[in-house]
Amino acid sequence: MTVTKITVDPLTRVEGHLKFETRIENGVVVSARTSGMLFRGIEKALIGYDPRTALQLTQRVCGVCPYAHAEAAALALEDAMGIRPNPNGQLLRNLIVGAYQVQDCLFHFYQLSALDFIDVTAVLEYRGADPGLTTMRDWVRNEVRSQRIFPAAPFLPRYKADFLKDKECNLSVVHNYLESFTVMASLHKMVTLFGGKSPHPVAIEAGGVTTRPIIGNLAQYRTLLNQVERFVHSCYREDILAVCRAFPAYFKEGRGYGNFLSFPYFPDASGNNHFFAGGATIEGKHTPLDLNAITEDHTYSYYKNKPGSGIKPLGVNRLEPLDWQEFQREEQRPGGKYSWSRAPRYRGKVMETGAAARVVNTYHSGRNPALNQLVDRLNRDLGISLKGYNSVMGRHLSRYITVSLLLSRLKEQVEQVQPGVLGFSDKNVPRGVRGIGITEASRGALGHWVEIDKQGLIKNYEMVMPTTWNMGPRDSTGQPGAVEKMLIGTRIVDPANPMELARIVRSADPCVACSVH
Amino acid sequence: MYQVVIAAGAAPLLSFDELLAADANPAGTGWSRPNLVWLQGASCSGCSTSFLNIEQITILDFLTYFTRLIYHPNLSSATGNQVPQILHKLAASNKPYIMVMEGAIPVKMPHACMMADRPISEWVSLLAAKASVCIAAGTCAASGGVAKMAGTLTGAESLDDFLKQRGIKTPSVNLPACPMHPEHMVYTLLHFIKSKSLPELDGARRPRQFFSHSVHDRCPRYAAFQARDFARCIGEEGCLLELGCQGPVTYNDCIAIGYSGNTNNCVRAGHPCIGCAGELFPRPLLYHSHDDPRPVTGVILKKS
DSSP states (O other): OOEEEEEEOSOOSSBSOEEEEEEEETTEEEEEEEEEOBOOOHHHHTTTSOTTHHHHHGGGGOSSSHHHHHHHHHHHHHHHHTOOOOHHHHHHHHHHHHHHHHHHHHHIIIIIIGGGTSOGGGGGGOOSOOHHHHHHHHHHHHHHHSOOSSTTTTTOSOOOOOOOOOHHHHHHHHHHHHHHHHHHHHHHHHHHHHHSSSSSOSOEETTEESSOOOHHHHHHHHHHHHHHHHIIIIIIHHHHHHHHHHOGGGGTTTOOOOOEEEOOBOOOTTSOSOSBOOEEEETTEEEOOOGGGEEEEOTTBSBSSOOOOSBOTTOOSOOOBOOHHHHHHHHHSTTOOOBSSOEEEETTBOOBOSHHHHHHHHHHHTOOHHHHHHHHHHHHHHTOOGGGGSSHHHHHHHHHHHHHHHHHHHHHHHHHOOTTOOOBOOOOOOSSOEEEEEEEETTEEEEEEEEEOTTSSEEEEEEEOHHHHHHOOOOTTOOOOHHHHHHTTOBOSOTTSOHHHHHHHHHTOOBHHHHHO | OHHHHHHTTOOOOOOHHHHHHSOSOTTSSOOOOOEEEEEESBOOSHHHHHHTTOOSSOHHHIIIIIOEEEEOTTTOSOOTTHHHHHHHHHHHTTOOEEEEEESBEEOSSGGGBEETTEEHHHHHHHHHHHOSEEEEESHHHHHOGGGGOTTOOSOEEOHHHHHHHHTOOOOEEEEOSSSOOHHHHHHHHHHHHHHSSOOOBOTTSOBHHHHSSBTTTTOTTHHHHHTTOBOSSTTOSSBOGGGTOOGGGOBOOHHHHTBTTTTBOTTTTTOOOOOTTSTTOSOSOOSOOTTOOHHHHTOOOOOO
């Protein structure tokens, strides 16, 4: 029996500082450890700050999905205040987070993931006249001929792998990789129109959105939405389907526990009737969401506190991080702590969050016929079933499903906004109360818990992040985390080029800055 | 005319358009694209995603014409052990390069940010020492930002403080704002590429071009401030000062150039400035209700 260890540190093209280690026996992964390697401690630093600052500062936890933190923090404070935004406030908030979610999904597919599947060097064969592709071709040609130490960086070097063979398809994805920068900038403009800026839209506050909608900014939003829609329905759709068809085996790779958690997302103007359903699917059975079932465990996390499990949100005032010596000792110790991330559990179970969880739970809930129709159609076209969503390609496909459905909703909701009517109502920060805000980041279920003291300052703050669910370490019972489980059982062709593993981890769209915060 | 000024060695304030149009090297035949390495410390990748919003040049031009992007954590194909190999090779190559630092650098807890089995502080030391210039992208790198907010434990430091502490003499430029303005980064890079010099900097090593005016100076509501017409709640027309606006103590040109190609900015979005480009960002109280007594009575005095 041959035993090897593969360590990938850092995994690039994800947010943040991610490391993972696998043990391979006879070419198959038998155990895996995923580690988040950045700790800032923002959550507990918020203690003593004004609760409204959390709306701005928790966005800085993540520059890729700040909108979701703004929304969750606003919902938590509104819950504590006992208020809800008026219809315009809710709609504008949706327009901001919806456009940002679409941007985030495109970013994940083109910039973060596509290079794992397509062959950039296919541009060398390009014979057409597209300015982007010809520039790329001439540049790659000159670079690889040159004696430079890093030819064609940042596209090379890369892992050797079974890239897409189809020339046209490769060229299409490279073309759209370049095109997507403009489309993402347009989506950031849509966010900025009502959010003030992007990343870190400032205008989402407890009580609504501070930007006053007028005909001008609504029309501009609608125009940009048209451009985005064209790209998504032609380019993104074609590319994702082409990659799905070219890598059918990846509907079986990266299979996790199959337990899916998602939170209700994208309400109508009243703040209810969410477009995507919350809930938990455990062993194929869909159950309504129970926030009391959420606990955290830090047995394998770099904190001094005694191994703890079953801790409810807001249950710990502060975990004390390890110092440098203790950190070194844990690194050396077999079976030592190995991540800054904690390990959230739902009724003690490891849950996967993200686009696949959102799609599977909404499908089971049956509350969104448009989603069920789209899923059924795609399943028929691709010859897969709902079980296939628990896979690398299932996760990519689910992001497309989210984006496609969100665009239709954004189109409806931008028409519902009443021009000239401020979508914001003010209220003083309450004293001595708690609040909970839940939503979906593009990476999945996100919850903020806030506790406010007698002076109206933050007494405690807790964020449970989608990537913490996915990338968290083992817990006190030894259950591997969600992505760790996805890696186990994977066959590795070439341990020096473990592209299979990189594809699996990236399919979960890890955001490490979020997961540890 | 401005080319003559460059030749004379003075530091002219070139507009972005002038800089884009400027010949790279009037005497020669273009420039050699500088190597660029982009590191992320205690960051959120927000400055990187903000950078992708640039409109004056395309990302394709940035990658293939203006610079050689040797390494970027979110864009590079290279992964795993290829990354430390690239960084070591670059540091040992004796070739000039620009280092961009996004995020703060945890010093008290070096293990709070690890890459390839080494603290990020070691990577920064290694690469900054041999760089031609270091650019601090965003508030976290320029002054610590949220990574250094009161109550954090990691001892996060700005790039300048870190370089000083390690005795590294490489010149640096600070581009605060949360997120960084992509225009600031591209302007600074082009200035360095085309005129082989940094734009004129102020005492905090920020380009004067962008950071000479406070947000308040150029605020569209400045007339309301002069008339002492203060908004009492969001949605009113007046000056936002009494709702917590940090405009008077924040130096940035966001009012002039806005975000996402001047689509909007915070004040135009009806929100008080949160001071994201300020050295003391984030302050413990940002937007607050008009009748909130705390800003006056000073309940908020949080110290780390």
